Amino acid sequence: MTACSVPTHNSLTGEDELSVAETPVFIRVAMSLFFRTLLLTLFIIGASAVSLPAAPRISDYQAVFIPFYNEDGVVLAAVRRYKRDDHPHFLVLDPHQFVLSEMTAERTLTSRPADAETWSHTLFSRALARQTSPPYPLQNDGLREAEHPVPGFFLTADLCPAKKSLDRTFFTATMALPQKPPIPVALMISGLWIQKHEADLAWLKDQIGAGKLSITWVNHSFTHPYDPAVPLEKNFLLMNKPGFRDEVLFLERLLLERGLVPSPFFRFPGLVSDRQLIESLRNLCLIPVGSNAWLAKGEAPRSGSVILVHANGNEPAGIRRLLSFYDRQREAFRRGATALLPLREAFSIP
Ligand SMILES: [Zn+2]
Numbered sequence: 001m002t003a004c005s006v007p008t009h010n011s012l013t014g015e016d017e018l019s020v021a022e023t024p025v026f027i028r029v030a031m032s033l034f035f036r037t038l039l040l041t042l043f044i045i046g047a048s049a050v051s052l053p054a055a056p057r058i059s060d061y062q063a064v065f066i067p068f069y070n071e072d073g074v075v076l077a078a079v080r081r082y083k084r085d086d087h088p089h090f091l092v093l094d095p096h097q098f099v100l101s102e103m104t105a106e107r108t109l110t111s112r113p114a115d116a117e118t119w120s121h122t123l124f125s126r127a128l129a130r131q132t133s134p135p136y137p138l139q140n141d142g143l144r145e146a147e148h149p150v151p152g153f154f155l156t157a158d159l160c161p162a163k164k165s166l167d168r169t170f171f172t173a174t175m176a177l178p179q180k181p182p183i184p185v186a187l188m189i190s191g192l193w194i195q196k197h198e199a200d201l202a203w204l205k206d207q208i209g210a211g212k213l214s215i216t217w218v219n220h221s222f223t224h225p226y227d228p229a230v231p232l233e234k235n236f237l238l239m240n241k242p243g244f245r246d247e248v249l250f251l252e253r254l255l256l257e258r259g260l261v262p263s264p265f266f267r268f269p270g271l272v273s274d275r276q277l278i279e280s281l282r283n284l285c286l287i288p289v290g291s292n293a294w295l296a297k298g299e300a301p302r303s304g305s306v307i308l309v310h311a312n313g314n315e316p317a318g319i320r321r322l323l324s325f326y327d328r329q330r331e332a333f334r335r336g337a338t339a340l341l342p343l344r345e346a347f348s349i350p
Pocket of ligand 1: 160
């Protein structure tokens with residue numbers, strides 16, 4: 001089956017279903033309904049708790065897969081469909097730049113269709129196929145380091161749900177690096193973090209607006225489920241596999257409502273996943289991002305590493321190690337011998 005294609009019946013209404021064959025149907029439906037209701041409730045509570053006067057309403061948010069050619073003959077694919085204040089829109093994936101952007105339905109629907117075969121040869125589709133291939137480890141599946149030699153590192157910072165404020169030390173130190181701004185950083189963001197940290201989110205937007213940071217918003221699920229008493233095989237998003245799609249799509253919708261555009265990347269909470277979730281992620285056109293340099297665990301970055309820290313205030317040891325890493329590398333940054341790089345540059349150009 002072609003990566004990043006979903007059985008949409010080649011129509012604009014299709015929505016693929018998560019395959020959860022091993023779970024009995026009644027349990028599946030009950031769990032799915034329960035978690036969907038829970039997610040919706042959390043979403044509504046969050047939406048009413050903050051006053052965003054001009055916040056656009058996003059509704060009817062669905063995954064689709066519609067490859068097409070733009071006016072320059074470049075292949076793109078609409079991967080989400082939704083209404084923004086009742087106007088139909090698509091999120092369109094550029095498989096060369098690895099970015100999503102919003103496009104009106106009129107523009108998308110009047111474009112020349114492309115076939116799935118053409119799509120499967122794009123850089124993104126090939127990268128997605130590589131990063132979602134077997135053997136499906138329980139931990140740290142997906143991109144852990146660059147697929148080819150690169151002169152730098154990929155900085156990723158998780159924003160799992162937390163009571164503490166955003167770790168601004170992390171951002172001020174990163175912005176102070178001797179590297180031409182805006183400095184690229186991938187923020188792995190969860191829905192529950194957003195709902196509790198609107199002021200921090202506004203501060204991050206200010207840093208983008210000031211040209212200091214270039215943030216790739218990476219989906220880290222909506223609720224980021226975790227139970228310290230449960231074994232990994234049943235923990236994090238493996239707790240409720242039927243709810244996985246909603247965990248992904250609700251977070252994207254929340255980002256769009258905050259005026260932020262999601263990226264085609266995903267970080268599993270706890271870096272825990274299995275074959276079924278990886279295959280669902282592939283169908284949703286999202287590349288999993290792991291790490292080979294989780295600093296708080298004592299893993300040291302090397303050239304091409306995806307560095308993992310937590311910017312939610314819950315892992316100060318990781319931030320301390322990052323700051324000493326910056327100190328050790330400062331001269332290399334100054335000479336331009338190393339740099340923080342955008343995630344897109346981790347992927348090979350065949
Ligand atoms: Zn997390």
